[in-house]
Amino acid sequence: MDALRFLGGGIEAVILVYFLLINTFYFLFSILSLAGILRYRRLVTFVRFGEIFRMPIVKPISLIVPAFNEGQGIIDSIRSLLSVRYPVFEVIVVNDGSTDQTLARLVEAFELRPWKAVYRKSLPSQPIRGIYRSSIQPKLIVVDKVNGRKADAMNAGLNVSRYPLFCAVDGDSILEKDALLKVVRPFLEDPERTIGAGGIIRLSNGCDVREGQVVGVGIPRNWIARFQILEYLRAFLGGRLGMAMMRSTLIISGAFGIFRKDIAMACGGYRAASITEDMDLCIRMQKHMHDMKKPYRVQFIPDPICWTEAPESLRVLARQRSRWHRGLIQTLVRYRSMLFNPRYGVAGLFAMPFYALFEMTGPFIECLGYALFLSHLLLGQVNYPFAVTFFFVAVFYGTFVSLLSILLEELSERRYPRLRDIFILTAAGVAENLFYRQYLSVVRAWSMIDFMKGKNEWGAMEKRGFARAGQTP
Amino acid sequence: MLSIVVLYSFVYLLLMSFSLFLFIFGRRLLIESRERRDRRIYDLMERDLLEVLTARDPRGEAIAFARKHGSQSRVLKELLVAYREALAGRTLEPLKVIFERTIRGRCLRELHSRWLAARLQNVRLFIDFSRPEEAVHLVKLLHDKPIVRLAALNALAGIASRETLAHIFDLFEKDPAPNLYAYSNIFFSLGPRIEPFIRTTLDKPLPPAKSGLLVEMAGRLLLRGLYLDVIAFARHPDKELRIRAARALGRLLVPESVRTLTDLAADASWEVQAQALRSLGRLQDWRTIPIMIKGIFSPQWHVRFNAGYGLAAFGLVGILQLQEISRQKEDRFAADMASMVLDTVILTGGAS
Numbered sequence: 001m002d003a004l005r006f007l008g009g010g011i012e013a014v015i016l017v018y019f020l021l022i023n024t025f026y027f028l029f030s031i032l033s034l035a036g037i038l039r040y041r042r043l044v045t046f047v048r049f050g051e052i053f054r055m056p057i058v059k060p061i062s063l064i065v066p067a068f069n070e071g072q073g074i075i076d077s078i079r080s081l082l083s084v085r086y087p088v089f090e091v092i093v094v095n096d097g098s099t100d101q102t103l104a105r106l107v108e109a110f111e112l113r114p115w116k117a118v119y120r121k122s123l124p125s126q127p128i129r130g131i132y133r134s135s136i137q138p139k140l141i142v143v144d145k146v147n148g149r150k151a152d153a154m155n156a157g158l159n160v161s162r163y164p165l166f167c168a169v170d171g172d173s174i175l176e177k178d179a180l181l182k183v184v185r186p187f188l189e190d191p192e193r194t195i196g197a198g199g200i201i202r203l204s205n206g207c208d209v210r211e212g213q214v215v216g217v218g219i220p221r222n223w224i225a226r227f228q229i230l231e232y233l234r235a236f237l238g239g240r241l242g243m244a245m246m247r248s249t250l251i252i253s254g255a256f257g258i259f260r261k262d263i264a265m266a267c268g269g270y271r272a273a274s275i276t277e278d279m280d281l282c283i284r285m286q287k288h289m290h291d292m293k294k295p296y297r298v299q300f301i302p303d304p305i306c307w308t309e310a311p312e313s314l315r316v317l318a319r320q321r322s323r324w325h326r327g328l329i330q331t332l333v334r335y336r337s338m339l340f341n342p343r344y345g346v347a348g349l350f351a352m353p354f355y356a357l358f359e360m361t362g363p364f365i366e367c368l369g370y371a372l373f374l375s376h377l378l379l380g381q382v383n384y385p386f387a388v389t390f391f392f393v394a395v396f397y398g399t400f401v402s403l404l405s406i407l408l409e410e411l412s413e414r415r416y417p418r419l420r421d422i423f424i425l426t427a428a429g430v431a432e433n434l435f436y437r438q439y440l441s442v443v444r445a446w447s448m449i450d451f452m453k454g455k456n457e458w459g460a461m462e463k464r465g466f467a468r469a470g471q472t473p
Numbered sequence: 474m475l476s477i478v479v480l481y482s483f484v485y486l487l488l489m490s491f492s493l494f495l496f497i498f499g500r501r502l503l504i505e506s507r508e509r510r511d512r513r514i515y516d517l518m519e520r521d522l523l524e525v526l527t528a529r530d531p532r533g534e535a536i537a538f539a540r541k542h543g544s545q546s547r548v549l550k551e552l553l554v555a556y557r558e559a560l561a562g563r564t565l566e567p568l569k570v571i572f573e574r575t576i577r578g579r580c581l582r583e584l585h586s587r588w589l590a591a592r593l594q595n596v597r598l599f600i601d602f603s604r605p606e607e608a609v610h611l612v613k614l615l616h617d618k619p620i621v622r623l624a625a626l627n628a629l630a631g632i633a634s635r636e637t638l639a640h641i642f643d644l645f646e647k648d649p650a651p652n653l654y655a656y657s658n659i660f661f662s663l664g665p666r667i668e669p670f671i672r673t674t675l676d677k678p679l680p681p682a683k684s685g686l687l688v689e690m691a692g693r694l695l696l697r698g699l700y701l702d703v704i705a706f707a708r709h710p711d712k713e714l715r716i717r718a719a720r721a722l723g724r725l726l727v728p729e730s731v732r733t734l735t736d737l738a739a740d741a742s743w744e745v746q747a748q749a750l751r752s753l754g755r756l757q758d759w760r761t762i763p764i765m766i767k768g769i770f771s772p773q774w775h776v777r778f779n780a781g782y783g784l785a786a787f788g789l790v791g792i793l794q795l796q797e798i799s800r801q802k803e804d805r806f807a808a809d810m811a812s813m814v815l816d817t818v819i820l821t822g823g824a825s
Binding site: 115189392407422 | 476479480482483486487489490493494496497498500501502589590591593594597619620623652653654655774777778806809810812813816817
C-alpha cells in the first residue's frame with residue numbers, strides 16, 4: 001500500500017513539474033514572440049512591399065497545390081492564388097487521384113487543355129495520367145496523377161515545376177494578395193542562407209470570402225472553430241514565432257511555406273510515407289545543411305497570411321489531430337539521431353527535445369493526470385479544496401497564455417475588427433479548458449497507440465467550401 | 474504548503490489574466506480613437522497636399538503646408554510615404570520641400586541612432602526624399618549592418634551622381650559577403666549610366682561571383698559597348714562565368730557573337746551548352762539551325778529543352794523543324810521535347 005502511495009505521489013510530482021514546465025515554456029515563447037513582433041513591425045516600417053513587385057530581378061516561385069477531393073473550394077482557392085501580387089510565378093495544381101469533381105471543375109473553370117509536357121522525373125511519384133494547361137490563365141498548370149498522398153503529390157509538382165523557389169499551398173487555402181511578396185523577403189535579404197520561410201495560417205471559418213479573397217474577417221458561430229482560432233493564434237503567433245526567435249523552427253506549415261527547390265531536391269524531396277510531410281521536409285533540409293556544414297536560416301514571418309478552413313465537428317477534428325500527432329511521432333522517431341545531438345545545434349539540443357518531451361509525450365502525461373484524479377475520486381482520496389483550486393489554476397494559466405496570444409494578434413495584424421471579437425476569443429480561452437482541451441489530449445494520446453499499431457492512414461476531411469464554412473450555429 | 478502555493482498561484486493568475494484582458498481591451502479602445510483622430514488629420518492634410526500639388530507655385534505652397542502641418546509628424550510621414558508611391562519625377566519636388574522643412578532634421582539625427590530599427594526606418598525615408606548633397610550621410614551607413622547597408626545603397630541609387638555611383642561600386646568591390654541579389658536590383662535600377670563603372674570593375678581581379686554579376690548586368694542593361702569585355706569571359710575557366718557570358722551575349726544580340734556562342738554550344742559543360750543554344754536561338758542566325766537540331770537530340774534534358782525553345786524562337790522555320798523532329802521515331806526524347814515546345818507555343822500563345 002505504501003509503495004502504491006509512493007508511486008502515486010511520484011506520478012503526481014511528475015505531472016506537476018510537467019504542468020509547470022510546459023506552461024512556463026509557452027509563456028516564454030509568448031514573451032519572445034512579443035519581442036519578435038515588435039521588432040518586425042519596426043523593421044518593416046516604410047518598407048514598400050510593392051517595391052519587390054517592381055524589382056527587375058526577383059526569384060520566381062512555383063506554387064504547388066496538392067488537391068485530393070477538394071472540389072468544394074478548389075476554384076476559389078486557385079483564383080486566389082492566381083491573383084496574388086508577385087512578378088513571376090506559376091501555379092501547379094496536382095490532382096492527387098481525386099474521386100470527386102476536382103479535376104472536372106478545374107477543367108471547366110479554367111478551360112484546361114491536355115499539354116504534352118516533358119519534365120524530369122527527379123523525384124519518385126505515382127504515375128502521372130495527364131498534364132493540362134489553361135487556355136485562359138497562362139500561369140496555371142494542372143497535373144492529374146494516381147493517388148499517392150500529399151507528399152507524393154508534392155513530389156510530382158516539384159518535378160513539373162520550373163522555378164528556384166517553391167511554395168506549398170493546401171488546396172483548401174486562400175493566400176492574401178501580398179503574402180508572397182512578404183514571405184519572399186528573407187530569400188532576397190539573405191539568399192544564400194535562407195532555405196525556408198513560413199507565414200501565419202488563420203482560419204477562414206466565419207469570414208466573408210468573395211472571388212477567392214477574404215473580404216471580411218469575423219468569428220464563426222461554431223465553438224469548435226472558435227477554439228481552433230485561438231489555438232492557431234497560440235501556435236503561430238505564440239509558439240512558432242517564439243521558436244523562430246530561438247532559431248528552433250522545425251515546422252513550416254504545409255498549408256503555406258516557401259522553400260529553396262535545390263535544397264529540397266538535394267534531400268530527395270518529400271518523403272512519400274510521411275504523415276506530416278511538412279515537418280519531415282523542414283527537419284530533413286536542416287539536417288542536410290548541418291551535415292553539409294553550411295549555414296542556413298529558416299524564417300517565420302508574422303504577417304503574410306494564408307486562410308484555411310477548420311473542421312467544425314469533433315469527429316473530423318479528432319481525425320485531423322490524430323493524424324498530426326501520429327505524424328509528429330513518426331518524424332521524431334525517424335530523426336531521433338538529432339535528439340540531444342550537439343552536432344545539430346539548437347535544433348538538436350532544444351527544438352527536437354522540446355517537441356519530444358512536451359508535444360509528443362504531453363498528451364500522455366495529461367491523460368495520466370486525469371486518470372489519477374478519477375482513481376482518487378473513486379477511492380475517496382480527493383482533497384477537494386486543493387483539487388478545485390488546482391483546476392482553476394490550470395484554467396487561468398491556460399487563459400493567461402491565450403490572452404497573451406490575443407495580445408500578440410492585436411500587436412501584429414489586428415484582424416478581428418470588433419471589440420466583441422476580443423470578448424468572444426477570451427470566452428473561448430476560458431471555455432476550451434472545460435472539455436475541448438481534455439478531449440484533444442485523449443485523442444492525441446490515443447493516436448500514439450494508433451501509431452504503435454501501425455496505423456498510417458490520413459482520415460478523410462470534410463470540406464464545406466469557403467462560402468459556407470462557419471455559417472452554421 | 475502546496476495548497477497555499479496553489480491558492481496564491483490561483484489569485485495571482487486570476488489578477489494577471491484580468492489585468493491583461495483590461496490592457497488588451499483598453500489598448501484597442503485607445504488605438505481606435507487615435508486612428509480616428511489620425512484619419513481626420515490625414516484627410517485634412519491630404520486635401521491641403523492636393524492643393525499644393527496643383528498650385529501655380531508648388532514650392533511656396535509646400536512651404537506653407539510644412540508650416541501648417543509640421544507638428545503632426547507621424548501622420549505627415551504616412552502621407553508623404555503614401556504619395557511618394559503615387560508620384561514620380563518633378564511632381565515629387567513639393568514633397569521633398571515638405572520633408573526638408575519638417576522631418577529631415579530628426580531623420581538625420583536618427584540616422585546615427587544606436588537602434589538598428591531607427592536607423593533603418595530613417596534611411597528608408599531618405600530613399601524617397603533625399604537630395605544628392607545628402608549622400609554624405611548615407612555613405613557613412615555603407616559600413617553598417619547588412620540590412621542598413623542595403624537600404625543606404627538603395628537610397629544612394631535614388632540620388633545617383635558620379636560620386637555616389639563610385640561609392641556604390643567601391644562598396645561592391647570591397648563587400649566581403651555581398652548580397653548579389655540586392656546588388657543586381659540596385660545596378661539594374663541605375664540603368665546604362667553604370668557602363669563605365671562596370672568596364673573598370675570588370676578589368677579588376679574579382680571573385681567569379683562578382684564578375685559574373687557584372688557580366689549579367691551588361692546583358693540585362695543591353696550595354697553593347699561592353700560586348701568585347703563580355704566576350705573575354707566566354708573563355709574563362711569558371712563554368713558559371715561562361716554561362717553568364719553566353720546569357721549576356723544572347724541579350725546583347727551582336728551578330729558577331731554567333732561564332733563565340735557556337736563555340737560555347739560545344740562546351741564540355743552541358744550547362745554552358747544549354748545556355749549557348751538558348752542565346753543562339755535569340756540571335757536567329759539561320760546558319761545555326763543545324764546546331765540547334767543537334768542540341769535537341771542531346772542526351773541532356775536541359776540542352777534538349779533550350780534547343781527546343783531556341784528553335785521555336787526562329788519562328789515559322791523553327792516550328793517546321795520542330796514538327797519534323799516530333800514526327801521522327803528514332804529518338805523518342807527529342808520527339809517528346811519537340812512536341813512539348815510546339816504545344817506550349819500554341820497553348821500559351823493562345824492564353825496570352
